Amino acid sequence: MKFKAGIEQSIYILLILSRIPHDHYITSDDISLRLRLSPSYTKKLMKLLVHEGLINSTTGKNGGFALAKSPSEITLTNIFNAIEGRGALYNDSDLLSNLAGENNIKKSHCSIKLVMDTIENGWKALLDQVTLKQLEEDIMVSFDVSGIDKWINKVIKK
Amino acid sequence: MKFKAGIEQSIYILLILSRIPHDHYITSDDISLRLRLSPSYTKKLMKLLVHEGLINSTTGKNGGFALAKSPSEITLTNIFNAIEGRGALYNDSDLLSNLAGENNIKKSHCSIKLVMDTIENGWKALLDQVTLKQLEEDIMVSFDVSGIDKWINKVIKK
DNA sequence: GCTGGCCTACTCGGATACTTTCTGTCCGAGTACTGACGG
DNA sequence: CCGTCAGTACTCGGACAGAAAGTATCCGAGTAGGCCAGC
Numbered sequence: 001m002k003f004k005a006g007i008e009q010s011i012y013i014l015l016i017l018s019r020i021p022h023d024h025y026i027t028s029d030d031i032s033l034r035l036r037l038s039p040s041y042t043k044k045l046m047k048l049l050v051h052e053g054l055i056n057s058t059t060g061k062n063g064g065f066a067l068a069k070s071p072s073e074i075t076l077t078n079i080f081n082a083i084e085g086r087g088a089l090y091n092d093s094d095l096l097s098n099l100a101g102e103n104n105i106k107k108s109h110c111s112i113k114l115v116m117d118t119i120e121n122g123w124k125a126l127l128d129q130v131t132l133k134q135l136e137e138d139i140m141v142s143f144d145v146s147g148i149d150k151w152i153n154k155v156i157k158k
Numbered sequence: 159m160k161f162k163a164g165i166e167q168s169i170y171i172l173l174i175l176s177r178i179p180h181d182h183y184i185t186s187d188d189i190s191l192r193l194r195l196s197p198s199y200t201k202k203l204m205k206l207l208v209h210e211g212l213i214n215s216t217t218g219k220n221g222g223f224a225l226a227k228s229p230s231e232i233t234l235t236n237i238f239n240a241i242e243g244r245g246a247l248y249n250d251s252d253l254l255s256n257l258a259g260e261n262n263i264k265k266s267h268c269s270i271k272l273v274m275d276t277i278e279n280g281w282k283a284l285l286d287q288v289t290l291k292q293l294e295e296d297i298m299v300s301f302d303v304s305g306i307d308k309w310i311n312k313v314i315k316k
Numbered sequence: 317g318c319t320g321g322c323c324t325a326c327t328c329g330g331a332t333a334c335t336t337t338c339t340g341t342c343c344g345a346g347t348a349c350t351g352a353c354g355g
Numbered sequence: 356c357c358g359t360c361a362g363t364a365c366t367c368g369g370a371c372a373g374a375a376a377g378t379a380t381c382c383g384a385g386t387a388g389g390c391c392a393g394c
Contacts (some may be wrong), residue, residue, distance in 0.1 A: 001242045002337095003159055003274075004377070005251065011270060012253045027327070036256045040380050047329065060386030063327040076277075084159045093163065095170045098194045100301045111296035112169060116161075119234075119284045126280045130273055138269035143258045160376095162338070185366070198341050205368065218347030221366040319394080327386075335378070342371075350363080355356105 006045050006083045009037055013046060014079070014132055015139065017055060018071045019149060024156040025064030034151065045083065052082035062157045071133040080127055089123070090116040164203050164241045167195055171204060172237070172290055173297065175213060176229045177307060182314040183222030192309065203241065210240035220315045229291040238285055247281070248274040 012035055020026055032042035046065055049055045056068045067074075096110045139145075170193055178184055190200035204223055207213045214226045225232075254268045297303075 001159065001161055001247070002245070003248045006378085008248070008250060008253060008270070012257055016257070029327090034256065035253050037253075038379055041378060043328070044330095044379085050328090057328060058386085059326090059328045059384090061324090061326045061388055063386075065328090087160070089159070090161045090166070092166060095166060095193055095195075096297070096300075098192065099170055099174070099306065101305050111300055112166070112293060115288055115293065115296070119281075119288070122284045123277075123281055126277045130277070135270060135273065138273070139254070142254075142269055147259050148257065164339085187366090196340055199339060201367070202340085202369095208367090215367060216347085217345085217365090217367045219349055219363095219365045221347075223367090317394105319392105321390105321392090323388105323390080325386105325388085327384105329382105329384075331380105331382090333378105333380070335376105337374105337376075339374070340372085343368105344370095345366105345368075347366075348363105349365095351361095353358105353360085355358085 004083055006041075007079060009035070009042070010045050010049060010079050010083055011076075011132075011135065013042070013049070014054065014067070014071075014074065015136055016148075016152070017065060017067045018132060018136055019145070019152055020066060020156055023066075024158055025058055025062070025066050026152070026156050027064045030155040031065075048082045049079075052078060054078055054082060064157060071136055072131050074132040076127040076130045077124055080124075088117070089120045092116075162241055164199075165237060167193070167200070168203050168207060168237050168241055169234075169290075169293065171200070171207070172212065172225070172229075172232065173294055174306075174310070175223060175225045176290060176294055177303070177310055178224060178314055181224075182316050183216055183220070183224050184310070184314050185222045188313040189223075206240045207237075210236060212236055212240060222315060229294055230289050232290040234285040234288045235282055238282075246275070247278045250274075 013031055016031055016034070017026065028043045028046050029039050031037075031046075032039040035042075046055065046057070050057050050065075054068055054074055055065050057063070057065050090113070092110050092113045094110075096112070171189055174189055174192070175184065186201045186204050187197050189195075189204075190197040193200075204213065204215070208215050208223075212226055212232055213223050215221070215223050248271070250268050250271045252268075254270070
């Protein structure tokens with residue numbers, strides 16, 4: 001039970017995309033080069049982000065990726081759903097009926113499942129509070145972004 | 159990113175142990191038989207629970223396991239720590255320095271790491287609110303436990 | 317000189333291997349009961 | 356008859372495979388720009 005590494009990588013990918021001027025694109029290869037990630041896996045992640053509707057992709061020469069929403073509209077929940085999928089954290093394997101014996105269940109729902117769902121919802125609520133915009137602002141405090149912007153201007157395409 | 163199946167299994171193991179009279183023991187094989195779990199893996203899980211100090215084990219003939227704490231003192235956090243380990247949910251892979259370029263970090267800590275830690279703490283707080291006693295009471299509502307207690311009286315040893 | 321079509325180069329996208337984690341198994345270490353033997 | 360001692364049966368405990376998920380890769384599909392030929 002750990003975050004996929006892809007979660008962190010996606011965050012950085014989106015942070016880069018958030019600094020690209022409107023109507024411009026950047027290739028996945030440029031991003032993976034900068035972040036020193038596997039180019040193929042970066043593409044795979046970005047594909048997932050496209051599916052989730054967080055970013056747009058343009059194919060062909062001068063193609064690339066761009067943010068589909070404003071950074072303030074993208075939350076960690078979105079990223080989490082895109083990369084980890086929407087499946088529940090917890091799937092009960094019906095141990096309760098084994099424990100209780102057959103024909104002894106009054107409720108259809110296992111109460112442990114209920115508790116777990118509650119926890120999962122609380123967890124999602126935590127993720128929902130954090131937007132990409134916030135992360136970006138936090139990052140900007142910790143170092144000078146001009147170097148990044150300079151690099152971005154070199155690699156973006158219209 | 160999912161709960162290990164072992165988490166749920168451990169919960170049920172502990173629920174069984176919580177209904178055993180004081181100073182009595184039950185073997186892992188009896189438990190795995192009742193819950194229809196792999197006997198070996200059940201032992202493995204219970205070993206982890208012993209390491210965490212949640213249950214006691216006695217070896218030898220008439221040996222077995224028993225709860226080491228009262229159910230009200232055992233939280234989901236304890237179980238989680240025992241099974242999943244105490245490692246952080248999130249390990250940053252220092253992508254920030256790749257993004258920023260070397261020699262450009264003002265702060266020593268990546269702010270994303272900070273956000274993630276905040277979320278992880280919130281998550282642990284959620285788990286901490288749920289005790290084994292609560293789970294037991296919830297379960298008792300949903301079905302008749304007399305069948306379980308009867309079975310327990312048959313298999314426990316002093 | 318302008319327009320249309322074709323070609324090429326470059327992009328994303330999906331099917332395919334490799335690695336790590338999780339699950340499950342087997343055999344050895346240790347202890348309490350049991351039974352026999354001797355006093 | 357009672358106490359002691361050794362054997363045995365049963366338990367947990369740790370080292371060893373198999374399965375599943377996560378990570379990384381390669382090659383094909385598709386598009387936009389550039390070049391050339393024809394008008």
